[in-house]
Amino acid sequence: MQDWLDFSLFQHPVREYLSALAVLLGYLALFIALKRLGCVYLNRLARKTDNDFDDFLVKLISDVRPAIFLILSMYLVSLHMELAALTESILRRITILAAGIQGILLLQHAAEYGVEKACLKGRTGDPAAVTLSRNIKNILKWALWGLGGLFVLDNLGVNVSALVAGLGVGGIAVAIASQAVLGDALSAFSIFIDKPFAVGDFITVEGLMGTVEHVGLKTTRLRSLGGEQIVFSNSDLTKSRIRNYKRMEVRRIAFKIGVVYQTHAAKVRKIPGMVRSICSGIEGIKLDRVHFFSYGNFSLDYEIVYYVLSPDYNVYMDKQQEINFALKDAFEKEGIEFAYPTQTVFVEKGGAS
Structure with missing residues (x-):
């Protein structure tokens, strides 16, 4: 052993x-x-x-x-x-x-x-x-x-000095070549800190609109109403004016209607009251004002401003449709005609001298 x-x-x-x-x-x-x-x-x-x-x-x-x-x-x-x-x-x-x-x-x-x-x-x-x-x-x-x-x-035991020096020179070249990428990355961090929008928000940017699908390190992607994808660089977004509809609490609506010039003066004065009565009977909206505000080229023009007490676009369209139906019914009962583009030509016959 x-x-x-x-x-x-x-x-x-x-x-x-x-x-x-x-x-x-x-x-x-x-x-x-x-x-x-x-x-x-x-x-x-x-x-x-x-x-x-x-x-x-x-x-x-x-x-x-x-x-x-x-x-x-x-x-x-x-x-x-x-x-x-x-x-x-x-x-x-x-x-x-x-x-x-x-x-x-x-x-x-x-x-x-x-x-x-x-x-x-x-x-x-x-x-x-x-x-x-x-x-x-x-x-x-x-x-x-x-x-x-x-x-x-x-x-x-590997000599990394030469490698570090090479990486330093290469890093400078890469940094110069990737300034845009670094700018987008910093913009992504700015978006995260300031929170101008989040995934799921409906926004408009310089006339383009859509729902935010993804916020990345370089780009932000939107899905438009038409279904196509819109891609923005983050630096462009931070330089643009953004409208965020998701954070809307109420929606302000202003629209105009016009009646023909042949409408009797008493009925012209009656229209604002009719509009107020219609809006007061519709739930989910708040009338701000209604005025006969101008003489148009072919109509007497009224401006109506109201608030939809919901940010939902479909709710707004439902309320606007309800107002339009009610206006059509009320005007037909009163014999008031909506105006549409017309042109009257006056022909004057000259006398023989």
């Missing part, structure tokens, strides 16, 4: 390998125990608090890969053994690479948690907030992996 333990394998006795294996298993058990104890403690703490930060910490610890414990244990064991330079170098590089990847993943989870808390606080169901949160998380993810990759390469 003693001879077997002293048998040399790759210049190390079996006894040393068994000792290293025991220490390896000890380190591995220690790491796993610390992870489980941390999760148990934080779970107990989470049940006593209302915030979700401790829940996040539990998830963060749970996401630590078991493989990293094995690699760290192997590296710690190797410190107490006399290994070949190549073997030691390979093991060291594997440890740095594994630790770097695990560290970047943990930082990524922490950054995503922070972004969600900042962007989605009180706006969990807001599609614009969800979109912006996703875009920011993607940017941070790429930045973390880029910087983390450089850090890992530097610790692996």
Whole structure:
């Protein structure tokens, strides 16, 4: 038995390998125990608090890969053994690479948690907030992996100075070429902060109108009444005048009617009262004013202004239709004729001289 333990394998006795294996298993058990104890403690703490930060910490610890414990244990064991330079170098590089990847993943989870808390606080169901949160998380993810990759390469002995210098020159060129993209990204952040509109709002921009479908990092997409999609760059939107009909509480309506010039003066004076009576009998509207305001080319013109107590466009059209039907019925009973474009030609016969 003693001879077997002293048998040399790759210049190390079996006894040393068994000792290293025991220490390896000890380190591995220690790491796993610390992870489980941390999760148990934080779970107990989470049940006593209302915030979700401790829940996040539990998830963060749970996401630590078991493989990293094995690699760290192997590296710690190797410190107490006399290994070949190549073997030691390979093991060291594997440890740095594994630790770097695990560290970047943990930082990524922490950054995503922070972004969600900042962007989605009180706006969990807001599609614009969800979109912006996703875009920011993607940017941070790429930045973390880029910087983390450089850090890992530097610790692996790679000369990253030339790479960083090259990236700096390339970054300047990319920044110059992507000024519009960066402007749109900043405009997207401005839209998120100021909230001039949200997904589902009906807006008009420089004469174009539609329902907001998507607010992205570069563009915002609308669905027009005709069904086609309208795409705006975010920088154009922040420079434009936007009318948001979704936030309308009441709708102000002004329209005109005209009656023929042959209408008797008494009936002309009677029309405003007729309009008031009609509007007072229609629910969901509030009459503001009605006036005989001008003599038109072919009609006596009245202007009627009222409010629809709903922002819904279909409700407005229903109320306007109800008013039009009532006006038609009332005018027919009173013998009042609506005017329409006509032209009267007077022909004068000249006398013989």
